[in-house]
Amino acid sequence: MWLTRPDARGILGDPGVVRALPRYVDVVRKKKHAKHLIDKAVEAEFGRRDPVETLWETHDSLLTEYKDVQDSYDTSGKKPKKVKTSWYDLKVLLGHHLMKECRFCEHGCGVNRLRGEKGYCRTGRNFSLHSAFPHMGEEPELVPSGTVFTGGCSIRCIHCQNWDISQWGSSGASVTPELMAVQVKDLADKGCRNLNMVGGDPTPVTWQWLETFRHVDTDIATVWNSNSYYSMEVSRLLAGFIDVYLLDFKYGNDECAEGISDAPGYWEACTRNHLMAHEHGELIIRVLVLPGHNECCTQPILQWIHDNLGPCTRVNLMFQYRPEWRARERPELSRRLTSEEIEEARKIAADVGLKNLVRG
Numbered sequence: 001m002w003l004t005r006p007d008a009r010g011i012l013g014d015p016g017v018v019r020a021l022p023r024y025v026d027v028v029r030k031k032k033h034a035k036h037l038i039d040k041a042v043e044a045e046f047g048r049r050d051p052v053e054t055l056w057e058t059h060d061s062l063l064t065e066y067k068d069v070q071d072s073y074d075t076s077g078k079k080p081k082k083v084k085t086s087w088y089d090l091k092v093l094l095g096h097h098l099m100k101e102c103r104f105c106e107h108g109c110g111v112n113r114l115r116g117e118k119g120y121c122r123t124g125r126n127f128s129l130h131s132a133f134p135h136m137g138e139e140p141e142l143v144p145s146g147t148v149f150t151g152g153c154s155i156r157c158i159h160c161q162n163w164d165i166s167q168w169g170s171s172g173a174s175v176t177p178e179l180m181a182v183q184v185k186d187l188a189d190k191g192c193r194n195l196n197m198v199g200g201d202p203t204p205v206t207w208q209w210l211e212t213f214r215h216v217d218t219d220i221a222t223v224w225n226s227n228s229y230y231s232m233e234v235s236r237l238l239a240g241f242i243d244v245y246l247l248d249f250k251y252g253n254d255e256c257a258e259g260i261s262d263a264p265g266y267w268e269a270c271t272r273n274h275l276m277a278h279e280h281g282e283l284i285i286r287v288l289v290l291p292g293h294n295e296c297c298t299q300p301i302l303q304w305i306h307d308n309l310g311p312c313t314r315v316n317l318m319f320q321y322r323p324e325w326r327a328r329e330r331p332e333l334s335r336r337l338t339s340e341e342i343e344e345a346r347k348i349a350a351d352v353g354l355k356n357l358v359r360g
Helices: 016-018 020-027 035-041 052-076 089-098 177-189 204-213 230-240 254-263 268-282 294-310 341-354
Strands: 126-136 144-151 173-175 194-198 219-228 244-248 282-288 312-317
Touching: 016 020, 016 035, 016 282, 016 312, 020 219, 020 244, 020 282, 035 089, 035 144, 052 230, 052 244, 052 254, 089 230, 126 294, 126 341, 144 177, 173 177, 177 194, 177 204, 230 244, 230 268, 230 341, 254 268, 294 312, 294 341, 312 341
Parallel strands: 144 194, 194 219, 219 244, 244 282, 282 312
Antiparallel strands: 126 144, 126 173
């Protein structure tokens, strides 16, 4: 594996990383297997014509069995043996049903995307691929990260740095899941530690990602790099598929979330999805500090993380905000952070008792 960042070389042995991401570290070191391979080893009995409610009941009932199977493979070290009809196949089918009446994000548009209808995110049936490459700018434990940027997003942050991708300012290449699987293998062959699904946001293409990994036998960790504004159905589908949840925690209240990102109900969805990620995978949380928002956002976010996920949760407190796209529509977002705001955010993190911040 080739690494060009010194901080990425020994990071897998860092006590903070080992404590927060022990299983991911073992997957990267080839001591354990990626979750997407294990859930293909969990047998599932269902019919494609079964009512959707029945399919969900079957899916959720198998989660406990999945955990037992994972523990078995983690202990033995043996490569998971794919079964004829698996829990993973059921996930793909349920994702297909969600495409018919789109409920991937909290907007819940209900459009039939299989017939070409487009909702809030304006995402179609296939991926819109903008780039796929070994990313050196992610958290050190992820680098090099096989990052795939796809078009579309479930929210509209007026300060979005990737607005051309998220809001269709440019067009990517239309790519099927079968072709995306080739991209995944290529990134793994290049030595990437993980496959990092990002955008925009991966939420609108949840089904496409599930379809992609039907064709992937490569033992590579999966990273769900999301704004956290996805539905409960998506959260359930991700359980047993995603190794590391790389989740934004953007706002400490719904007023800021709706005014800046058109994300009503963000707090409830975001906290729910962080709790689910903590239960079913391993978690890195990104908190982008916004100018003028330490009191209303940074403080309640960091306090919630400490109180609900624990002081050793891996948190990346980010200070690289810059006004992009339509940020100047809000006066406080029309500038970069001051040094005082940066120090204030760091003090908040220390005062609430967070002990595992990404250094940088």
